[in-house]
Amino acid sequence: MAKLPAMLSLRHLLMLSLAVNVSLILRMVYEGEREGTNKNMEGYNRIIQKSRLVIPSTSFANSTRKDRSGGMDNVINLDQGDPTMYGRFWRQMGDRTTIIIPGWQSISYFSDPTSICWFLEPEFAKEVVRLHNVVGNAVTEGRHIVVGTGSSQLILAALYALSNHDAPQPISVVSAIPYYSSYPSMADYQKSGLYKWAGDAYTFDKDGPYIEMVTSPNNPDGHTRQSVVNRNQGLLVHDLAYYWPQYTPISFASDYDLTLFTVSKSTGHAGMRIGWALVKDREIAKKMTKFIELNTIGVSKDSQLRAAKVLKTVSDSCEEENSQGGQESFFKYSYKMMEQRWKLLRAAVDSGDLFSLPEFSSGFCNFLNQESKTQPAFAWLKCEGDIEDCESFLRGHKILTRSGKQFGASPKYVRISMLDTDDNFMQFIDRLSIIQN
Template identity: 60%
Template structure:
């Protein structure tokens, strides 16, 4: 045995040894938790890591000097070629690539030359081009996540939720009216709504602006995006009278972005894989529709628009949704099996923490919305929203925040596109890690 120096007693050695043991035991427990070999439903898997997340979230709000210093140190390592344009204008969800790489071959699909050749998928279904396997996985995932009621609903698949939005406008617009129906949404609203409503110059529907100040008589369609794009707040109908139909755009109503307070129970809700799993290139969305007549009209729209929806992408989407649900309910092992929503919640929390720290240290040049926590049925505790977009505000003396940031080669989408002030910009929080860190570094250098 090696000789112990004279200034160490045996007691000292025992205390040191015990401390080492405790630290090692804690590390093993923590690592196990991170790697996810926990049995049972995600709820229990998530609780452990959410304790840490919640502390992180509280740190975010406090923005302690030590965590800010840590962020600064980490940003110091980021290489920033100042010529490079950081494009955070679109909500391209490339952040998720990392998770799917780690999941290896679990979502790999193989399609053979003679498969999926027909136009038809399920001729007995109202939506005759809906692949039954996708329908099955959509229902399963909503049940696991508890974000939407699927009982008594018809599923209509679309080429992304954009096509479903147009299909819903078509289905809900009276066909024989003398005037086009008014389409409204509370500002700030998704920047594409006005153009998508009006680009065909349709006599069926016309954009009528902010629902908060809408006071025309007659029927209307209200678009309720919740959590909202661009600002992340939970939304409800604003038009305080009857005679309206509501399209609920729930693209962001998933556990990584906002607490799952209740399963959505609407007449017509829209979802998309682009923002739920990150597979924007698939162009797959789905609508949950209560009224079969509305589902029929939406199906007719898609038939006239594109004669159905890519079967290849529907089958791939079904596989991805299946693996997401599996990642929540399956027992772990030595392989990478982190729950999809655990991973994405943690990543969003980390990004929001870093962004809030950066904004808090901007000497008031920038500010961000503040959210109240709510109880999340999926995660099983109070949590704060951490939206897919940051609705960033510039100080009063900066008239046009979009132009201001463009001066630093940061591309964002200015407030005017969303029916709001040019002092605001929408910034994607879903880009690849490298881009997001360069963005933070540039933002933190602005004084």
Template identity: 40%
Template sequence: MKKEQNHKLLLSFLYSILLNALLSLYVIYHSLSKPGWGIEAMAEAEAAAAIACSWHGHAFVDSVVVNGRPKCECNNCYAGEDCSILMRDCSADAVSGDPQYLEPYWRQNAGRSAVVLSGWHRMSYQNNAPNYISMELERHIRLLHRAVGNAVTDDRFIIFGSGSTQLLNAVIKAFSSPLDHNSPVGVVATAPYYEVFREQTKLFNSREYQWKGIPSNMSSSTNSTQLLSENLIEIVTSPNNPDGNLQRRSKFLLGSSMAAIHDHAYYWPQYSPIPAPADEDVMLFSNAKFTGHASSRFGWAIIKDEKVYQKVVTYMDLSTVGVSSDTQLRVLKLIKTILLQIREEGDFFKFGYETMKERWQRLSKVVSSSNRFSLQKLSPHYCSYFNEFKDPSPAYAWLRCEKDEDEDCEAVLRNAGILSRGGTMFEAHSRYARLSLIKTLDDFEQLLQKLQTLIFSTDSYSSL
């Protein structure tokens, strides 16, 4: 009797194991093996993209849902449910460097550039590569620089960051290690410079480094021998933000042993001629200015020295545990799309260059119609990517107010309904203002219209 009971218990146990195994196989088959699991996600994305918003706005999958569909998010100066209402008293916004001018290219390449993520895509902190980076993305970044010819990557280390701004502080931190210096390292940049360099350095208020300002100001208050002996880090932006000029290290610091960080966010053929590959110790690149996907928050640093690289890796590990795997996958897809058509029909860089060149030429024509304003002087230069001389195509206009009474150019523009960044933000004279040329077509057309009105009203008043 006891043996019979044991036999029944054993059969029940084996039956339970078999049933669980069958159920597991059923779940796996229906969740993983069944094709077409991404159809619903693709349909949702295409439905949102199909909402035109009168071509003056966007609807996204994650937009606020109204009456069962994503709500339109309107461009500046447009309103209404479908963004069809133009607000006449609205100011043209030329403040931010939001590179939305590239959206038409990505609409033309919607299928190639789309990404569908499974719900279980890279859930772990770790992947199969060191330092939280996608090895395939790193490989494609090297292929990209080699194809474009704008940076040397051989025998260099590459590290990813949540935008190049995060990497900037990581590199400053690496260069200012307390093991190497007895006093705070000074961070400097030649004016006009991107104000985030100053503001971010001051924000962290580190005991290891501090903002020292402009090299020329330092040279006037410090003798040359003392200046060259100081521990300094120079940030060099080339092409420069805001004026688009190709920059070199400050002449006031030549001969010093100080470190340098080269910000090459705009060193791409759509913004600047590429005379030769950049070959510096530390080079920063921003995906925002490269592909236009600012919201993805992705950048990378190319570093020559392994010790500096390892310090940056430690910073990234402790601050954010690397960069989002979802972001890395999206950037990989974008770069693959660009490489597929490089120097072919549908070339990304040709599209970007032609767009920026046209905007610069149209703006220059408006500004040159009056002597009230002037623009930075840029001339054609040879570009190795296009293998020919190319006209200027800067990301920003560095506008100068020429009238004696127009001391504050930002205020002059603001009073005329144009929002800009004043020159003092870049530690330049208040007679200057930066106008962004890389926003939407709506933004650019509004800028031109307001500027034409301002110039026309000035000329009309002068002729009275």
């Protein structure tokens, strides 16, 4: 018998065996509804099988074969949080969200001239209130709704509205590290004399008024957040784009002065560019509306009408689920899909020692009426050991991510989108396993 090459040591053989086992485990998780599934996954597979909108299994073996026979040259872009994962659900919903807009509709700038937010479509406002009441994630009574072109425009509108326009110096804008990577550029891009980025909320020590951005669940690390600075002259903006049941337990109805939500992360319709703010103070709502008026002279009525239909369909699915023979709700479907993806990712990460992930606690979700897991829209992945620049390391393996430096954190971290298509996500899981083993 020929001798094994010297480079093929016992350690290499063990690692190769581990890689094969991990690949088999991942395949069983992803194709759990097939016969012969490991008994340890039977409970999970029964949950998936109960869904009336079952996620069609994509052959992990096929994606592996493709990746290892030339697919390693494919670039997997998980830098952006493009929520294409949700496309499967909405395709299966058929024409339930289809709308027809006659040519004469939406001609006027005005939706309701008597309203503070005069370009807010009443139908959209109604469905926003209904959805929050169904999910139980925000108080809507006594709030003014301001619609924006995504939550990005609303963030700028909030900074404009909360600033003192007569102050000699711009107000400081802070957020706790790791903060959303766009906050610094949003605050400083136009070099406004009203507000200025002042960095990490944990180290902020400047006297006077300030605006703190509180993102919860946090982008990028997924943890629940509260305000950090907590001084008398502080003004808070709660960015709750991810406070929905598929990402985190809904444990209370948010009751803050100014909260932001967006269609892109709640239902996956990022292309609509629709977000909304719930604002207690009438004057702040008026100033936010004025900013949007100056910025874009309102928000597309067509997008609002389509968003209203989507939100209505989501709320309907939640209410119909409880009726006999009702289809599984959007949020339960999405929760199971996120649960599956996080199981795959943790299995891949745990197969070696190059990477690590944050740990999250479970909690009771008032909407799902069960113990629920935190399973964020982004994975905050850390490269362990001697890998100092995780983004560059993964880019070398043709995986595009966003460096922790852009979030004010260490370059040993990267943010990875969990919301991409099934094919891209499975190629990522396979490639991560190959890198480790």
